[in-house]
Amino acid sequence: MEYNKRSAVSTVPNAAPLRVGFIGLSYSKGWAIKTHYPAILQLSSQFQITALYSPQVDESLATIQHLKLSNATAFPTLETFAASSNVDMIVVSIQTLQHFSLLLPLIEHSKLNPNLRYLFVEWPLACTVDEAEKICAAAAQRGLQ
Helix, strand or coil: CCCCCCCCCCCCCCCCCEEEEECCCCCCCCCCCCCHHHHHHCCCEEEEEEEEEEECHHHHHHHHHHHCCCCEEEEEEEEHHHHHCCEEEECCCCCCHHHHHHHHHHHHHHCCCCCCCCEEEEEEEECHHHHHHCCCCCCHHCCCC
């Protein structure tokens, strides 16, 4: 597969690319670099990576530098990442055990970002049905798709 072959045509005419914030994108490891990142590269007319969050901000900075993400900012806290108005969609690519403890605060802090419309979380969504229902309820109340 050619990961560097980019789409020049958007499926949504006259629309700016969705600005994507990543939690869990690392240039050196993980699922996101093997799957989500190549997909976004192929659809560069539709998606643009603008934000990265990791508890280790140095890892986000290294990923930005290594992948040459010139439009991306590394955020030092989940609060500032979630509130960034430069993000339309958040992709969460971390271990499932961390989903519940990260997603509820993320959704709460994202209320300061009027542009956020989409939340993509790798499956499984949560470790229990109860956790998944709470995440879904919080996202629905926030108006996220």
